[in-house]
Amino acid sequence: MSRLEGHQIRLGLAALALAAGAVLVLQALLTLSNDLHRLERKAGDLAILKNIAADWSANQRALQPFEALTAKRPIPLTELAAQTLPGVTPSIRMRESAPALAGWLMRRTEVKCEATPAALGNFLLAAESARPPWRLVEFDFTLAATAPDAIRATLVLEALEKK
Numbered sequence: 001m002s003r004l005e006g007h008q009i010r011l012g013l014a015a016l017a018l019a020a021g022a023v024l025v026l027q028a029l030l031t032l033s034n035d036l037h038r039l040e041r042k043a044g045d046l047a048i049l050k051n052i053a054a055d056w057s058a059n060q061r062a063l064q065p066f067e068a069l070t071a072k073r074p075i076p077l078t079e080l081a082a083q084t085l086p087g088v089t090p091s092i093r094m095r096e097s098a099p100a101l102a103g104w105l106m107r108r109t110e111v112k113c114e115a116t117p118a119a120l121g122n123f124l125l126a127a128e129s130a131r132p133p134w135r136l137v138e139f140d141f142t143l144a145a146t147a148p149d150a151i152r153a154t155l156v157l158e159a160l161e162k163k
Contacts, residue, residue, distance in 0.1 A: 059101050063101055063102055063104070066104065066132055066160055066162075067102075069131050069132055070131075071131060071132065072132070072161065072162030073132070073161045073162065074130055074132045074133070074134055074159035074160075074161060075130045075134075077090075077092050077109055077111055077127070077134070077157065078090075078092060080123060080126050080127055080130065080134075081111070081113070081123060083126060084119065084122040084123040084125075084126045085113065085115050085119050085120075085122075085123050086119075088113050088114065088115045088119070089113075090111050090112060090113035091110075091111070091112040091113065092109060092110070092111050092112075093109065093110045093112075094107065094108075094109055094110075095107075095108040095109060095110050095156065096108050100160055103162060103163050104160045104161065104162055104163070105160070105161050105162075105163050106158055106159075106160055107158065107159060107161060108137065108156055108157070108158045109134075109156070109157055109158070109159075110154065110155070110156050111153075111154075111155040111156075111157065112152075112153070112154050112155075113152075113153055114144040114146055114147070114150045114151065114152050114153070115150060115151070115153065116149050116150055116151070117151060120151070120153055120155075124136055124155070127157055130159075132159055132160050132161065133159065134157040134158070134159045135157060135158050135159065136155060136156070136157055137156050137157065137158050138154075138155070138156035139153065139154065139155050139156070140153070140154040141153050
């Protein structure tokens, strides 16, 4: 083999190696792009999971005071009304209930009555002070026709109760 042929073979091998290197670089760039997209998706998924974990932790912290209560059911509103609304027999109607976290149930109850504002304030204070507490979520007040110092109240209260 002549010197020229050997040189041409080496040049051909170098060109072949250069072409193979270029193909490998392009393939690596395409793979890198796909890997970057996959990593971005995983980073997004991780952020979502961190938000879910933070929500879960917040829910668990909010639930701890309720789990520590000795009573797992709120005091009946008929009892609270008898204690705080003397001479008034309210109309009490269960509205809806929905599952809450960790075996707890959220239930809403509607109370309709005519009473003085002070008596209604005492009723709401007793409801909020109960453990588990009742929480006022809706209300409607109008003047009562029966007495000048009374109001007609429609109250919607909600409470958590352990199933």
